[in-house]
Amino acid sequence: MKRFSIAVLALVSASTFAQSKPPAYLDPSLPAAVRAHDVVSKMTLDEKASQLEDWATAIPRLGIPDYQTWSEALHGVANSGFATVFPQAIGMAATWDPSMVHAMGSVISIEGRAKYNEAQREGNHRIFYGLTFWSPNINIFRDPRWGRGQETYGEDPFLTSRMGDAFVEGVQGDDPAHPVAIATAKHFAVHSGPESLRHVFNVDVSPRDLEETYLAAFRSLVVDGHVKSVMCAYNAIDGTAACANKMLLQDHLRGAWGFKGFVVSDCAAIVDVTHGHHNAPDIMHSAAISIEAGTDLSCSIWSPGFNTLADAVRKGVVSEDLLTRSAERLYTGRFELGMFGMPGSNPYDKIPFSDDASEQHRQAALKAAEESMVLLKNNGILPLRPTVKNIAVVGPTADLLASLEGNYNGVALHPVSPLDGVAKQFPEAKIHYAQGSMLADGVGVPVPRTVFGPGLRTEYFATTDWTGKPVAVSTEPEVQSDWRDAMPNPEIHTHNYSVRWSGKMSAPAAGKYTFIFEGGSNFPYSPKESYRFMLDGKVLSEGSLDGGKLNMGAFTVAKGASPTAPPVMTGSRPARIEVTFDDTRPHDFQLEYSHSGDQAGGSAVLKWETPAQVQVDEAVAAAKASDVVLAFVGLSPQLEGEEMPIKIKGFDGGDRTSIDLPESQKQMLEAVAATGKPVIVVSLSGSALALSWAKEHAAAILQAWYPGVDGGTAIARTLAGENNPAGRLPVTFYASTDDLPAFTDYSMKNRTYRYFTGKPLWGFGYGLSYSNFRYGAVKLSSSSVAAGQPLTATVSVTNTSARAGDEVIEAYLKTPQVGGPERSLVGFQRVRLKAGESRQVSLELSPRSLSSVDDKGQRSILAGEYKLSVGSAQPMETMHKSEATFSIHGTVELPK
Numbered sequence: 030m031k032r033f034s035i036a037v038l039a040l041v042s043a044s045t046f047a048q049s050k051p052p053a054y055l056d057p058s059l060p061a062a063v064r065a066h067d068v069v070s071k072m073t074l075d076e077k078a079s080q081l082e083d084w085a086t087a088i089p090r091l092g093i094p095d096y097q098t099w100s101e102a103l104h105g106v107a108n109s110g111f112a113t114v115f116p117q118a119i120g121m122a123a124t125w126d127p128s129m130v131h132a133m134g135s136v137i138s139i140e141g142r143a144k145y146n147e148a149q150r151e152g153n154h155r156i157f158y159g160l161t162f163w164s165p166n167i168n169i170f171r172d173p174r175w176g177r178g179q180e181t182y183g184e185d186p187f188l189t190s191r192m193g194d195a196f197v198e199g200v201q202g203d204d205p206a207h208p209v210a211i212a213t214a215k216h217f218a219v220h221s222g223p224e225s226l227r228h229v230f231n232v233d234v235s236p237r238d239l240e241e242t243y244l245a246a247f248r249s250l251v252v253d254g255h256v257k258s259v260m261c262a263y264n265a266i267d268g269t270a271a272c273a274n275k276m277l278l279q280d281h282l283r284g285a286w287g288f289k290g291f292v293v294s295d296c297a298a299i300v301d302v303t304h305g306h307h308n309a310p311d312i313m314h315s316a317a318i319s320i321e322a323g324t325d326l327s328c329s330i331w332s333p334g335f336n337t338l339a340d341a342v343r344k345g346v347v348s349e350d351l352l353t354r355s356a357e358r359l360y361t362g363r364f365e366l367g368m369f370g371m372p373g374s375n376p377y378d379k380i381p382f383s384d385d386a387s388e389q390h391r392q393a394a395l396k397a398a399e400e401s402m403v404l405l406k407n408n409g410i411l412p413l414r415p416t417v418k419n420i421a422v423v424g425p426t427a428d429l430l431a432s433l434e435g436n437y438n439g440v441a442l443h444p445v446s447p448l449d450g451v452a453k454q455f456p457e458a459k460i461h462y463a464q465g466s467m468l469a470d471g472v473g474v475p476v477p478r479t480v481f482g483p484g485l486r487t488e489y490f491a492t493t494d495w496t497g498k499p500v501a502v503s504t505e506p507e508v509q510s511d512w513r514d515a516m517p518n519p520e521i522h523t524h525n526y527s528v529r530w531s532g533k534m535s536a537p538a539a540g541k542y543t544f545i546f547e548g549g550s551n552f553p554y555s556p557k558e559s560y561r562f563m564l565d566g567k568v569l570s571e572g573s574l575d576g577g578k579l580n581m582g583a584f585t586v587a588k589g590a591s592p593t594a595p596p597v598m599t600g601s602r603p604a605r606i607e608v609t610f611d612d613t614r615p616h617d618f619q620l621e622y623s624h625s626g627d628q629a630g631g632s633a634v635l636k637w638e639t640p641a642q643v644q645v646d647e648a649v650a651a652a653k654a655s656d657v658v659l660a661f662v663g664l665s666p667q668l669e670g671e672e673m674p675i676k677i678k679g680f681d682g683g684d685r686t687s688i689d690l691p692e693s694q695k696q697m698l699e700a701v702a703a704t705g706k707p708v709i710v711v712s713l714s715g716s717a718l719a720l721s722w723a724k725e726h727a728a729a730i731l732q733a734w735y736p737g738v739d740g741g742t743a744i745a746r747t748l749a750g751e752n753n754p755a756g757r758l759p760v761t762f763y764a765s766t767d768d769l770p771a772f773t774d775y776s777m778k779n780r781t782y783r784y785f786t787g788k789p790l791w792g793f794g795y796g797l798s799y800s801n802f803r804y805g806a807v808k809l810s811s812s813s814v815a816a817g818q819p820l821t822a823t824v825s826v827t828n829t830s831a832r833a834g835d836e837v838i839e840a841y842l843k844t845p846q847v848g849g850p851e852r853s854l855v856g857f858q859r860v861r862l863k864a865g866e867s868r869q870v871s872l873e874l875s876p877r878s879l880s881s882v883d884d885k886g887q888r889s890i891l892a893g894e895y896k897l898s899v900g901s902a903q904p905m906e907t908m909h910k911s912e913a914t915f916s917i918h919g920t921v922e923l924p925k
Contacts, residue, residue: 055092057370061206064369065360068093069353074339077352080359081320081335083156083293083328084591095154095593096363098293099328102137102162102200102210103180103437104737105394106385108552109144109157110515112439113390113738116401117715118166120435120734122182122759123796124400125837126859127195133397134199136390137162138209139380141200147382156553157514160366162200163213163260163293164437167193167246168221170716170760171780174772175222176669176683179715179735180437183759184781184793186242187854187878190249197254205255209377211362214250215260216295218277219243223772224672225682228297228305231265232775236886239266240925242777248286248925257290257362261324263298263305270302273315278323285925291358294319296328299335312589313337317347325355330553331597333589386442391738398736398743400835400859403756404797405720405730410707412750412799413455413657420458421651422448423465423701424661425474425694426713430509430634435715435735436666440511442738447661447711450741454749461655465648465701466641468665469691471677473545473636478506479647482615485532489518493625495527505530508620508635513549514628524556525625528633534564534618536610537647543638546620547603548574551630555598558630562606563619570606577602641693645700652701659748660701660727662694663713666735688719688766695722702726711744717762724790732758750799755835755859757796757902761789782903783850794854794902800834802862803827807899807913816890817921820874824899824911828862835861840872841903845893846881852903855879872899880923888923892916 053059054068069077071091079086087095101107104115115121115133124130141160148158167189170178182192193214202209219232219239234243250256259282261272271277272294282288302308302315309315316327316335327334335355341347367375384390404411413420426432428448434441445453452460464477478484484506488499501520508530510517517528536542548558561571577600586597610616622633652658668675673683679691689695699722702708707728712718715735723730731754733744746752761782763769768787770779777784782793805825814820826836840856843849856872874897880890895917900910 055369057374061361061364062357064364065357068360069356072356074342074349074352077356078336078339079591080356081326081338081352082591083326084593086591086593097154097156097159098161098326099156100141100159100162101157101164101437102141103164103166104133104435105439106137106140106144107157107437107439108514110440110513111386111442112140113386113394114434114439114441115394115397116737116740117179117435117735118181119170119179119183119715119759120401120736121397122188122192123403123734123756124397124859125188125757125857126400127191129397129400130192130195131199132393134196136393138200138202140385140390141210142377142380143382143384146378146380161211161213161258161362163215165193165196165212165214166216167214167250168216169242169246171221171775171777172769172772173688173717173760173763174685174766176224176673176685177222177671178760179435179666179669184761185759185854186245188759188857189246193246193250194254197250197256201255201257206365207367208257208365211257211366213258213260213293214247214256216262217247217259217271217282218262219266219775220262220264220271222684223682224684226773227263227672228301231268231306233267234775235884237882237884238775238777240886240888241882244281251282251286251288258293259288259290260293260295261298263295263301265306270298270306270308272298272324273302273308273318273322275322281925283323291325291355291362292323293326294324294328297330297332299327299329300332313341314346317341320347320351320355325358329590331590331594332587336591337589394737395739395743398740399746399752401734401736401756402743402747402752402754403732403758404754405732405791405795406724406727407729407797410657410709410728411748413748415455415749417455417458417656419461419655420451420455421461421463421655421658421701421706422451422661423463423648423651423658424697425464425466425468426663426665427462427464427661428477429475429665430511431665431667432663432713432735433737433740434511436670440513440515444738445741447741447744450745451659451748453742454745461651463647463651464644466644466693466697467638468668468694469677469679470693472668473543473638475507475509476544476635476637480534480536481507481618482533482535485530488529489521490527490529491521491523493525493527493623495529495621495623508633510633511549512631513551515631517631524628524631527621527623529619529621531619533615535615536613538640538643539610539612540640540643541607541609544606544608545603545636545638546574546606547632547634547636548601548622549630549632551598551627553598554595554627554629556627556630557625559623560604561621562604564608565617569608570604572604574602574604575599641696645697648697649700649704652704652706655706658701658706658708659711660698660708661711661713662690662698663718664715666715669715684772688717688763690718690720698722709748717760719764719790720762721764721790753799753832753834755796755798755837757794757837757839758791759793761785761793762791764788764790783853792903792906794839795906796837796902798834798836800828800830800832802836802901802909803829804900804909804911807897807911809913809915811915813916813918816892816917816919817876819876820879820915821871822856822874822897822899822913823869823871825867825869826860826862827867828864831864833861833863835859836901838870838872838899839902840874840897840899842874842879843896844879844881845891845895849881852898876921877923879917890917890921890923892918892920
């Protein structure tokens with residue numbers, strides 16, 4: 030189908046209506062809702078139905094181009110080439126700094142507009158290049174086993190609300206009538222695993238847990254953050270699919286909260302209404318009950334969805350008025366975004382493509398990464414002395430690109446790994462690097478740079494078969510690159526290209542090695558990728574990387590999908606090459622990669638699986654040669670994430686069956702510690718790990734999350750003391766899964782810091798600093814307030830150390846409710862204090878923060894005595910705190 034750019038639209042509009050007064054929908058002076066009503070009134074029934082799909086088709090006679098509503102921006106604009114990659118959302122939560130999340134949202138809106146503007150100039154209407162971003166994920170991270178918990182702001186509704194509001198306000202901007210972009214609160218609601226069951230899972234949630242925990246952040250983003258879009262979830266609640274659930278979409282979202290925007294289904298969730306939850310006999314009836322409940326837009330991938338609604342109207346299954354209503358909601362959003370004006374008429378049209386992945390934005394991502402660092406243990410070894418002479422850098426996440434970028438990510442431009450960050454931060458030290466272990470048994474990791482000696486000559490060709498003169502040549506330490514939807518080198522100006530790496534390869538020990546060569550993630554397109562692997566001049570393996578099994582969960586491939594959807598994609602098929610080395614001498618090595626056919630995809634990672642003892646021996650040798658060991662451990666988004674095919678010990682379908690550090694990494698830690706050298710553990714992960722051994726034996730522990738494009742710099746600056754850590758845990762770090770209820774149990778009993786009765790390794794809100802802080806007495810605005818009135822708590826905080834640093838002041842409340850939470854976060858503020866500086870910090874406690882929820886789900890402010898603790902962490906985990914009591918007289922019921 031012909032694609033339309035803004036310029037074409039303008040020409041169509043001008044020519045079509047030159048002889049008469051332009052229709053109302055082309056009048057920019059009218060409100061967006063009025064224009065939406067006018068344009069939808071001119072659509073036929075089938076045209077209206079076609080607009081209720083993520084792949085909305087063009088309507089040429091009205092000057093409407095096709096539009097793909099699906100774009101992602103969880104921690105930077107995703108899946109559309111280079112972008113500024115901030116720390117993963119869980120890392121942003123660890124900053125406890127809403128202003129930083131707001132800054133990230135602003136960067137996303139600018140880079141999203143820059144990409145959109147460039148795409149419009151190119152006539153590119155593809156997925157991931159629009160202005161409706163399906164972020165943030167504000168589900169509650171109730172269980173550390175959930176693979177997608179990394180995408181959230183943690184386990185607490187209050188923290189999640191504050192961070193989610195900041196994200197939305199940053200993305201959408203200051204003018205509600207003219208947003209820079211549209212944010213989407215997802216997944217509504219009661220959604221947090223297991224991944225393997227999400228398409229069929231029903232949650233019988235108690236009224237109390239629903240109100241107190243699972244809906245609180247969604248309410249905040251609608252009522253306070255004014256989010257313009259909400260995504261309904263895959264799962265069912267009380268037997269009814271979320272996207273067809275009137276309790277959620279009508280009683281709460283539209284009714285109690287007054288939501289005026291549009292609701293989009295999670296992808297293929299309309300299919301799940303019938304196939305997963307059996308709420309309807311077929312897709313048409315699933316679509317009918319979903320639009321009746323309040324879902325406006327179906328993300329259907331390659332299956333029919335809301336485009337069946339025209340037939341549903343003709344058959345009397347559903348009223349056309351509902352299609353009209355939903356189409357108007359969607360077009361109100363598009364008119365607010367300024368999509369139907371003359372080119373250049375919208376000030377956001379002037380945002381240049383050069384703003385994408387700019388240096389200014391990179392500095393914001395670096396600051397966010399520094400703020401996200403959580404120091405869990407320090408026996409005094411940190412900060413490291415600048416005079417340290419020999420540093421061992423060991424572990425599988427020390428040089429792992431995937432553990433910088435996280436999931437739902439953009440492509441990091443010039444990413445800095447922890448290994449490179451440490452080397453740059455300590456230029457006078459000799460760095461002894463060893464990979465040390467696999468991430469987990471059965472999971473390959475990139476072949477480390479130690480195998481390739483001085484590096485690999487890397488040649489880039491503007492042809493697909495490595496012919497002609499290279500347009501660029503560089504030296505790369507290893508084969509580990511991500512160029513999705515971008516070019517591998519600035520000198521290449523075509524998506525039909527090839528790359529060759531050549532140099533020497535030396536095995537660390539004789540034995541059998543399995544090499545795995547992977548191309549890029551290319552959803553939902555099917556570029557052609559091929560390779561050739563050569564050793565000592567002999568081709569050991571070559572062929573296509575396409576044609577593998579498509580692991581798309583419950584997505585249904587069926588006739589009737591939107592005509593603008595791409596052909597059904599092929600799956601990736603990594604190449605596996607087994608090599609037995611009889612020696613450790615250098616061998617001639619050459620690897621070639623070719624990409625063509627579509628701009629999507631474009632990446633190259635050479636991994637391996639090695640004899641375990643070989644890697645441990647290298648790590649021990651590095652430790653023995655050093656004064657201190659920096660052990661980089663953790664996970665990667667290839668182990669934890671969304672509905673993945675992985676099924677190995679400790680991991681199942683994207684979720685974890687164990688929260689322990691994988692056995693291969695534990696063995697490495699114990700081996701390097703046995704050398705007697707002090708070990709500093711740095712964990713890169715998207716969720717909590719049971720670092721019990723490290724807590725007992727390591728000299729220091731730093732939780733670094735998936736820290737983004739400059740994550741290695743942030744880690745190194747923190748280890749050196751140039752960044753004084755002040756991050757706080759947004760989740761509880763439990764000692765074992767034995768401490769937790771069943772993963773499928775959605776009751777909050779014995780879950781999260783509010784209800785957990787055991788002793789965690791580190792609690793929610795925990796985090797150390799290189800500075801010390803003292804708290805004065807808490808002063809309350811009143812010791813007795815009427816129910817429904819706010820309260821202010823003021824405390825003096827003093828930096829008693831000789832080092833400037835940030836402090837996060839956390840306020841926890843214990844209400845008089847019998848059986849209520851042990852404590853609940855009700856306020857926090859991150860402040861910067863110079864050495865010796867004191868500051869008065871005031872926290873406003875809203876009536877909603879002072880409320881309790883009963884077993885019927887009614888939120889009320891109760892009469893009685895309340896206890897408030899203000900300090901560096903939860904009251905039982907810090908000596909740096911101040912406490913006060915106050916009373917509330919009278920009771921007040923609060924709205925949903």
